[in-house]
Structures are given as structure tokens and as C-alpha cells.
Amino acid sequence: MEFYIADFKQIKEGKVTDIYFERTLKTLEYLGIKDAKVRMEVHSYGLPKGYEWALFTGLEEVLHLLEGVPVNVYAMPEGTLFKEIEPVMIIEGNYLDFGIYETAFLGILRHYSSISTKAARLKFLAMDKTLFFFGLRSLHPALAPMADRAAYIGGMDGVSGAMSKEYLGVDPSGTMPHALMLIVGDNVKAWKAFDEAMGSEVPRITLVDTFEDERTEALKAATLLGKKLYGIRLDTPSSRRGNFRKIIQEVKWTLKIHGYDHVKIFASGGIDEDDIINLRDIVDGFGIGTSIAFPPSVDFSADIVEKFVDGKWVPFTKRGKWPGAKQVYRCGKLNDVITLMDQEHPSSDCKPLLQKYMENGKIIKPLPSPKEIREYVIKQLTELQSS
Numbered sequence: 001m002e003f004y005i006a007d008f009k010q011i012k013e014g015k016v017t018d019i020y021f022e023r024t025l026k027t028l029e030y031l032g033i034k035d036a037k038v039r040m041e042v043h044s045y046g047l048p049k050g051y052e053w054a055l056f057t058g059l060e061e062v063l064h065l066l067e068g069v070p071v072n073v074y075a076m077p078e079g080t081l082f083k084e085i086e087p088v089m090i091i092e093g094n095y096l097d098f099g100i101y102e103t104a105f106l107g108i109l110r111h112y113s114s115i116s117t118k119a120a121r122l123k124f125l126a127m128d129k130t131l132f133f134f135g136l137r138s139l140h141p142a143l144a145p146m147a148d149r150a151a152y153i154g155g156m157d158g159v160s161g162a163m164s165k166e167y168l169g170v171d172p173s174g175t176m177p178h179a180l181m182l183i184v185g186d187n188v189k190a191w192k193a194f195d196e197a198m199g200s201e202v203p204r205i206t207l208v209d210t211f212e213d214e215r216t217e218a219l220k221a222a223t224l225l226g227k228k229l230y231g232i233r234l235d236t237p238s239s240r241r242g243n244f245r246k247i248i249q250e251v252k253w254t255l256k257i258h259g260y261d262h263v264k265i266f267a268s269g270g271i272d273e274d275d276i277i278n279l280r281d282i283v284d285g286f287g288i289g290t291s292i293a294f295p296p297s298v299d300f301s302a303d304i305v306e307k308f309v310d311g312k313w314v315p316f317t318k319r320g321k322w323p324g325a326k327q328v329y330r331c332g333k334l335n336d337v338i339t340l341m342d343q344e345h346p347s348s349d350c351k352p353l354l355q356k357y358m359e360n361g362k363i364i365k366p367l368p369s370p371k372e373i374r375e376y377v378i379k380q381l382t383e384l385q386s387s
Contacts, residue, residue, distance in 0.1 A: 003142060005140070005142040011065065011104050012065065014100040014101060014104075016103060016104050017100050017101070017102070017103040017104065018102075018103045021099055021100050021102060021103065022100065024099060025096060025099060025100060028095075028096060029096075033096075034096065035094055035096075036094055036095040036096060036307075037092075037093065037094055037095075037307070037308035038092075038093075038094075038095050038304045038306065038307050038308070039090055039091070039092045039304070039305055039306040039307075039313065039325040039341075040090065040091045040092075040095075040098075040102075040302050040303065040304050040305070041087045041089070041090050041302070041303055041304075041305045041325060041326065042087060042088050042089040042090070042091075042105075042106070042109060042300050042301070042302050043084075043085060043086060043087045043088065043300065043301065043303075044082075044084050044085075044088075044298055044299055044300050044301070045084060045085055045299075045301065045320075045321070046084060046299060047083075047084050047298065047299075048296035048297065048298065049296075051117070051121075051296070052083070052334075053081045053082065053083055053334060054081070054082060054083075054113060054117040054298045055079065055080070055081055055082075055113060055116045055117040055119075055120045055154055055377065056075075056076050056078065056079070056080045056081075056082050056088045056089075056109075056113055057078055057079060057109075057112040057113050057115075057116040057150055057153055057154065057373075058078070058108045058109040058111070058112030058113060058150070059075050059076075059077075059078040059089070059109075059357070059367075060078060060367050061108045061112070061146075062089070062105045062108050062109060063357055063358055063363050063367070065101060065104055065105055065108070066091070066098065066101065066105070066358060066361065067358075067361060067362070067363060068361045069093070069097055069098050069101070069361050070093055070094070070097055070360050070361050071091050071092060071093030071094075071097060071098050071358065071360070071361060072091075072092040072093060072356065072358060072359055072360065073089065073090070073091055073092075073356070073357050073358035074089065074090040074092070074341075074354045074355065074356050074357065075088060075089040075090070075354060075355065075357050076088050076089070076328070076353045076354055076355075077353075077355065077368075077376070078153070078367075078368065078373050079116075079153055079368075079373040079374070079376045079377045079380075080353060080376075080380075081120075081334060081377075081380050081384075082328070082336075082353075083334065083336060085322065085338070086326075086328045086336060086338060086353075087325070087326050087328065087354065088109070088300070089109070089354075090325050090326075090341070090354065091105075091302075092325075095304070102302050105302070106300055106301070106302055109300050110297060110298060110299065110300045111146070111150075112146070112150045113298045113300065114295045114296065114297050114298045115147060115150035115151055115154065115292055115293070115295055116150045116151070116153055116154030116155075116377075117154065117295065117298055118154070118291065118292045118295035118296070119131075119133070119150070119151045119152075119154030119155045119156050119292050120154045120155045120377055120381060121273060122155070122272075122273060122276060122286075122288060122291075122292070123154070123155030123156070123377075123378070123381060124155075124381045124384065124385070125273055125276045125277060125280065126276050126280055126285075126286065127381070127382075127385065129276075129280055129283065129284060129285050129286065130157045130158070130266075130284060130285030130286075131155070131156050131157050131158075131285060131286050131288060132156065132157065132158045132159070132160065132173045132174070132266075132285065132286070132287045132288065133147075133148065133151035133152070133156040133158070133159045133160065133288060133289070133292055134160045134174070134268065134287045134288065134289040135147060135151065135288070135289035135290060135292050135293030136148070136160060136161055136293075137289065138289055138290045138293035138294060139293050144161050144163070145161065145163060145164075145167055147161075147293060148160075148161040148163075148164050148168065149167065149168060149370060151292050152164075152168055152170060152370055152374060153370050153373040153374045153377060154292075154374075154377060155374065155377050155378060155381065156288075156292075157173075157285075158170065158171075158172070158173030159172065159173065160172055160173055160174045168370045168371075169369065169370065169371065170370070170371075171201075175205040175206070175207055175233045175266070175287075176190075176194060176205075176206065176207050177207070178207060178210050178235070180194065180207075181207065181210040181211070182210065187208075187210055187211055187212075187217060187220065187221075188220055188221075188224055191206050191221055191224055191225065192224060194206075195225060195228065203230040203231065204225055204228050204229050204230050204231075205230055205231040205232065205233055205264075205266065206221040206225070206229065206231075206232050206233070207232075207233050207235060208220075208221055208232045208233070208234060208251075209234055209235055209236045209240075214234055214236060214247055214250075214251050215250050215251050215254045218232050218251045218254065218255060218263075219254055219255065219258060219260075222255055222258065222260040222263055223258075227262070229260070229263050230263070230264060231263055231264035231265060231266055231284065231285075232251070232255075232263060232264075232265055232266070233266040233267070233268060233287065234247065234248060234251065234265070234266070234267055234268070234269075235267075235268045235269045235287070236269065237269065238269070238270065241269075244267070244275075244279070245278055245279060245282065248265060248267065248279065248282055248283060249282055251265065252265060252282060264284035264285065265282070265283045265284055265285075266283060266284060266285045266286065266287060267279055267283050267285075267286050267287070268286065268287030268288070268289075269287075270290070270291075271286050271287070271288045271289075271291065272288075272291040273291075303317055303318060303321050304316065304317060304318075305317045305321065305322070305323055305324055305325050305326075306323075306324060306325045313325070313342075315340075322338075324340050324341070325340070325341040326338050326339065326340060326341055327339050327340065327341050327342075327343065327352050327353075327354055328352070328353040328354060329345040329347075329350035329351065329352055329353070330350065330351050330353055331345075331347060331349060331350040331351075332349075333383050333384060334384065336353075337350060341354075
């Protein structure tokens with residue numbers, strides 16, 4: 001293998017699975033069990049430390065994974081905020097038909113939701129500031145489209161992947177690397193060439209910490225490009241950073257007194273939640289990479305919670321988990337009530353979150369675009385801020 005990755009065909013065929021699922025199916029066949037109708041629930045019984053909520057994403061890929069498999073799937077809409085213990089998805093069908101896919105669908109949901117949740121947490125803190133996801137260099141390139149999509153629907157305003165236009169419908173975002181100035185050997189010459197080479201649709205955002213003091217380079221860039229300069233980016237390495245906030249304040253002041261207060265300031269380099277809290281009042285945006293690409297894990301698990309016995313569903317699960325397939329009713333801002341799946345909530349103000357997306361292997365609901373999912377996420381975050 002040139003790249004040690006699985007393609008869609010291999011995943012769809014159930015080859016990407018833990019060996020014990022193959023052995024389980026073989027054992028059930030040995031016992032002559034051909035029909036094991038169950039409801040399997042996906043949930044997180046423990047969110048990362050300090051998390052009161054997480055964001056459910058990855059549903060679209062799971063539906064395509066299970067398409068054609070004779071199962072019913074109920075799920076929260078992609079991009080829904082949820083709390084621990086709440087089911088985000090239920091698969092209903094013969095375990096022998098879908099059990100082999102548990103490794104794959106859990107991997108999709110856990111990885112997607114972990115990235116999207118971190119993006120949403122950062123957007124919740126920054127809100128009106130612009131956030132760009134620059135984390136592809138932290139990941140295997142095979143995952144680039146997935147990571148960009150997960151970060152974007154989680155709330156990022158832009159992503160850097162050059163392919164993002166194809167699958168997100170979003171123009172890629174980015175400034176320039178230090179390599180440009182280092183190869184040219186002169187920052188002013190490099191900025192001038194960048195301005196002349198790029199079309200008018202590309203914002204002129206210069207990187208101002210390559211050779212000289214940030215204040216000096218920022219003023220040089222502003223003098224060179226004037227009103228064409230949209231912004232500057234400070235990516236000062238930690239070995240030279242000192243107090244990053246004070247460096248940014250100094251640069252901001254210098255630009256202002258020279259008549260360049262239109263220039264926006266973007267910060268990047270190891271940005272996480274504490275940095276956004278510390279800098280959001282003095283910058284216009286952030287470039288964020290590793291903290292989103294390698295976030296705390298939203299640890300989903302999948303458990304059988306009901307079996308179909310003698311014509312009816314019977315709550316049945318392992319110890320430590322809540323038996324019975326469940327519904328979640330949202331009664332306001334993350335004010336949720338968990339009931340049994342077939343139990344209606346008495347209040348008309350409460351909305352059931354789990355909806356039927358697949359019937360006997362066929363997707364029966366239209367799937368939203370990435371932009372629509374992101375708008376749904378931002379709406380929920382805005383409501384949370386006002387609570």
C-alpha cells in the first residue's frame with residue numbers, strides 16, 4: 001500500500017472492523033441464530049472534562065455507510081447540541097445485518113463530533129470574531145476533507161483546504177506561509193509580489209513576524225499596501241512570544257497612530273480556548289489548527305438497549321447503561337427530557353430530537369448542506385449565549 005488507508009468500498013464491505021465483531025457473527029451463526037432483532041443506541045456517558053454539551057456530527061457519512069443494509073435509523077439532526085447519556089442515534093434491525101459496521105460508524109461519529117464540538121466551543125467563545133481552521137497539516141492527508149467539513153459545520157468561518165470548494169461549497173481561506181518571505185529573502189518584496197500575483201478576490205493579509213519586530217513589519221506592510229491591506233497575521237513562535245497580548249496591543253496602537261486602524265489583526269499559533277478569552281477583545285480573528293484537529297474525544301459507545309421478543313420490544317442492556325431505546329425532548333435551551341422511544345412528552349412546547357432518517361436501508365429525509373448545518377449550529381450557540 002502506498003498509503004495505509006481504507007477506501008469507501010472496503011469500509012462499505014465491512015472490512016474495516018474489529019476482529020471480535022467478525023468472531024461474534026461467526027459464533028451466532030454457529031448457534032443457528034439468524035434473527036436477532038435489536039435496537040442499538042449510540043450515546044456518550046461521559047463528555048470531556050469541563051464539557052456541559054457536545055455537538056453531534058457525522059450522520060451523513062453513517063447513513064451512506066448503512067445505505068442498502070436492512071435497518072431503520074433514528075437520529076438527532078446533524079449539528080445538534082446534546083448532553084451526556086442522551087442517545088444521538090438508534091439503529092433498529094437484525095444485529096447480524098449491521099453488527100459488523102459498529103467499528104466504522106462509531107469511528108465516524110466520534111471523530112467527526114470531537115472535531116465539530118471543539119470548533120463549536122471556540123466559536124461560542126469568539127462568536128463575532130472570524131475563525132479559520134488551519135489544522136490539515138496536523139492530520140493524515142486522507143482525512144483532510146472530513147476534517148475541514150467537521151470544523152466548518154462546527155462553526156468555523158473558513159477552512160484552508162484547497163479542495164473545500166468542491167465538497168463544502170466554500171472558498172478556501174488562508175494568508176501566506178513564512179516560506180514565501182524566506183524564499184524571496186525580503187518581506188516587502190514578497191508582499192508586493194503576492195499583491196500583484198493574487199486576484200482581487202483574495203484578501204491581502206500579510207504575515208508580519210518573519211525577520212523583524214512585529215510592529216516594524218506591520219507598519220511596513222501597511223505603508224506598502226495602504227487601503228488594500230485587509231489585515232495582518234501574527235504567528236509569533238512561543239520561543240519569541242513573551243506576552244502575546246502586549247505584542248498585539250503594541251502593533252494595534254502603532255497602526256492606529258499612523259492612520260491604519262482599518263487593518264484587521266489575526267492571531268495564530270497554538271490557539272486554544274484560553275487564548276481566545278485572553279485576546280478576543282483586541283483581535284479580529286484567529287487561525288486555529290491543532291486544538292481542533294486533535295481535540296478532546298467525545299467518547300460515543302454503542303449498546304444494545306432493547307430486544308424484540310415475542311412480538312414486542314423489551315428493554316434489555318448491560319449493567320451501567322440505561323435500558324430501553326429512548327427519545328430526547330428539547331424543552332427550551334438545552335433543557336432536555338429523556339423518555340422511552342415510544343413515549344410522548346405531555347408538553348407541546350417540547351420537541352422530539354430523534355427523527356427517522358432511514359427505513360429498511362433507504363434514506364428517507366433530505367440531508368442538509370454544510371452551510372445549513374453550520375447555520376443551525378450558530379443558531380444554537382447564539383441561543384446559549386443569551387441564556
